[in-house]
Amino acid sequence: MPLSHPDFIEVRNSPKKGRGVFAKQFISKGSVIEKVPILLVTWDEIADSELADYAFVYTEKKSAIALGYGSIYNHSYKPNARYDDVGRKTKIFSAIRDIEQGEEITVNYNGDPDNNAEVDFPVID
DSSP, X not given: OOOOOOXXXXXXXXXXXXXXXXXXXXXXXXXXXXXXXXXXXXXXXXXXXXXXXXXXXXXXXXXXXXXXXXXXXXXXXXXXXXXXXXXTTEEEEEESSOXXXXXXXXXOTTSSTTOOOOOSSOOXX
16 A cells, blocks of 8 residues: 655644644545555564654553554544554545644554543643
8 A cells, every 4th residue: 555645734833732633625534645664673673762652552561653644643632533454554644624724643552433431641632
């Protein structure tokens, strides 16, 4: 599956969250925002580094670093996007509702957009 970087999203400062991914134009519900390759590493390899803050849980021993902008999307319990694993080495981020130009694109780090389980960091929504 060929992967390319979309020109309708950008990374910029997100108030109180650091960096985030934002829509440069309107994105309609159901649209694929980004398809990104992932790198699998063990939690032990990144445990004491800043990289651990950008990793997705893959298994108990493995984490996934999403390339592209994949590891920069911020968490929300009211996300406007979701991510799905496609095969072993790709994540797809897609809009679960219309996203306006200038709006931050967020995902629920629990995987399921409706999963309100606690995450291990303070949530700013």
